[in-house]
Amino acid sequence: MTKHFFGDTATLLGRSLRHITRSADTIITTTITPIAMMLMFVYVFGGAINTGSDSYVNYLLPGILLITIASGIAYTALRLYMDMKSGIFERFQSMPIARSSLLWAHVLTSLVANLISLVVVTLIALLIGFRSPAGLPAWLAVAGILILFTLALTWLAVIPGLSAKSADGAGAFSYPLIFLPFLSSAFVPTDTMPGPVRAFADHQPVTAIVNAIRDLFTQQPVGTDIWIALAWCVGILVIAWIFAMHTYRRTIS
Amino acid sequence: MTAHQVQSPAIHVQGLQKSYKEVRVLRGVDFAVARGSIFALLGSNGAGKTTAVKILSTLLKADGGTASVLGFDVATQAADVRESISLTGQFAAVDEILSGRENLVLVARLRHLKDPGGIADDLLERFSLTDAGTRKVATYSGGMRRRLDIAMSLIGDPPVIFLDEPTTGLDPQARIEVWQAVKQLAAQGTTVLLTTQYLDEAEQLADRIAILHEGRIIVNGTLAELKQLLPPAKVEYIKKQPTLEDVFLTLVGGNGKDGHDRTIGTDA
Numbered sequence: 001m002t003k004h005f006f007g008d009t010a011t012l013l014g015r016s017l018r019h020i021t022r023s024a025d026t027i028i029t030t031t032i033t034p035i036a037m038m039l040m041f042v043y044v045f046g047g048a049i050n051t052g053s054d055s056y057v058n059y060l061l062p063g064i065l066l067i068t069i070a071s072g073i074a075y076t077a078l079r080l081y082m083d084m085k086s087g088i089f090e091r092f093q094s095m096p097i098a099r100s101s102l103l104w105a106h107v108l109t110s111l112v113a114n115l116i117s118l119v120v121v122t123l124i125a126l127l128i129g130f131r132s133p134a135g136l137p138a139w140l141a142v143a144g145i146l147i148l149f150t151l152a153l154t155w156l157a158v159i160p161g162l163s164a165k166s167a168d169g170a171g172a173f174s175y176p177l178i179f180l181p182f183l184s185s186a187f188v189p190t191d192t193m194p195g196p197v198r199a200f201a202d203h204q205p206v207t208a209i210v211n212a213i214r215d216l217f218t219q220q221p222v223g224t225d226i227w228i229a230l231a232w233c234v235g236i237l238v239i240a241w242i243f244a245m246h247t248y249r250r251t252i253s
Numbered sequence: 254m255t256a257h258q259v260q261s262p263a264i265h266v267q268g269l270q271k272s273y274k275e276v277r278v279l280r281g282v283d284f285a286v287a288r289g290s291i292f293a294l295l296g297s298n299g300a301g302k303t304t305a306v307k308i309l310s311t312l313l314k315a316d317g318g319t320a321s322v323l324g325f326d327v328a329t330q331a332a333d334v335r336e337s338i339s340l341t342g343q344f345a346a347v348d349e350i351l352s353g354r355e356n357l358v359l360v361a362r363l364r365h366l367k368d369p370g371g372i373a374d375d376l377l378e379r380f381s382l383t384d385a386g387t388r389k390v391a392t393y394s395g396g397m398r399r400r401l402d403i404a405m406s407l408i409g410d411p412p413v414i415f416l417d418e419p420t421t422g423l424d425p426q427a428r429i430e431v432w433q434a435v436k437q438l439a440a441q442g443t444t445v446l447l448t449t450q451y452l453d454e455a456e457q458l459a460d461r462i463a464i465l466h467e468g469r470i471i472v473n474g475t476l477a478e479l480k481q482l483l484p485p486a487k488v489e490y491i492k493k494q495p496t497l498e499d500v501f502l503t504l505v506g507g508n509g510k511d512g513h514d515r516t517i518g519t520d521a
Binding site: 004007008011015018019023086087088090091094095096252 | 335340342343355359360362
């Protein structure tokens with residue numbers, strides 16, 4: 001039935017996008033946490049943080065964008081879980097449709113929802129003084145990294161979405177992801193951290209991705225950071241995809 | 254279609270086995286369902302009814318035995334089976350956030366039919382949901398939800414329909430509505446396999462009844478045949494009392510007829 005794969009995926013994508021437009025609260029919830037964090041760090045803590053850059057919001061935005069994605073994919077897992085729980089998943093699986101199209105519809109919905117959140121957060125950042133001399137190619141490169149990161153975390157979210165026993169369980173995995181940026185260069189430069197913490201911070205994916213985005217925004221040479229960032233994104237994407245497909249096949253057999 | 258296929262049963266199950274870890278849910282289940290008939294799989298909770306339906310609708314793989322629908326093997330010709338069937342699961346599988354009409358249009362699109370909107374409007378009318386068609390399903394009552402669920406299963410006129418406990422959790426009125434829908438289906442020539450834990454439901458609807466107990470079919474026959482298993486009926490004269498269900502349905506205007514306010518006179 002693969003001849004209908006694209007048509008079926010488009011139909012099911014339309015369905016989940018309608019869910020998002022009807023329950024705007026998911027977009028609000030996923031953007032409000034990162035926006036509140038951004039405002040707090042810029043207007044409360046930011047004055048006391050010495051990052052070596054002239055504007056703290058310029059320093060902060062890349063990390064906030066990653067937190068936006070981390071909180072957004074909790075809803076990807078939740079939407080998938082709800083479909084499993086309500087029996088809709090089984091109904092679709094017993095119909096003559098391209099079977100994987102439901103999974104792909106959820107993945108694409110996650111991408112669209114997160115892109116909307118990212119645009120909203122970026123607009124707020126521009127309002128409170130974020131400025132970048134970067135041209136179109138640099139912005140496109142940033143968008144590319146963020147899309148890759150969203151896809152990587154989305155496939156990660158598919159695993160609890162398919163296998164969770166409760167709605168809370170489906171979303172819980174995203175909390176550690178939201179805190180990962182705190183142990184990175186997202187809020188403060190890592191060189192003030194004590195040895196072991198700094199060693200962790202310097203070698204975890206968020207630092208590499210944040211540094212690469214920051215360099216692109218500030219028109220600095222991106223150096224090896226961008227390759228490390230891309231390697232992390234692709235690595236997480238591939239491993240999460242393998243485990244997600246394994247979970248999926250176990251679910252449908 | 255060959256002459257052989259026309260005469261063969263719509264559903265054929267032989268030696269079906271399924272275990273979940275240590276628990277042997279199905280221990281060699283055999284039955285056949287004739288085309289155009291209503292077949293009830295009767296059993297208590299946990300008897301394995303849902304497991305059998307899931308295997309037949311290609312959602313689960315059996316550990317042993319064979320099962321076929323319209324001659325297609327559920328394991329090796331799953332795609333052909335899915336073309337021929339429709340599943341109404343134990344819980345109404347409807348999209349709460351969409352409207353009733355949108356649910357129907359969605360299924361019609363996924364079945365690649367022409368004029369999904371027209372199909373949706375027809376079904377809304379057939380299942381008395383036209384007025385509620387544009388409302389979110391989240392606002393529907395249990396009976397309306399079940400009716401929409403069954404309506405979604407009819408899209409594309411699948412020749413075989415599985416109904417897994419279609420009336421569990423419904424009030425008596427909604428139950429009768431569902432029964433009427435099932436009878437209508439069979440009248441059109443659709444083969445219906447339904448599972449139920451209600452004896453009266455099997456008695457009301459089914460041409461044949463099979464009792465699934467501890468993973469095996471312990472009896473399989475028509476209602477009359479099943480009744481003959483017990484000693485012949487003794488004639489006793491008892492005063493016919495209305496059941497509470499009769500009273501309830503009379504008061505609220507059941508049996509699908511329009512309800513009017515009734516008052517019971519003390520002299521009645």
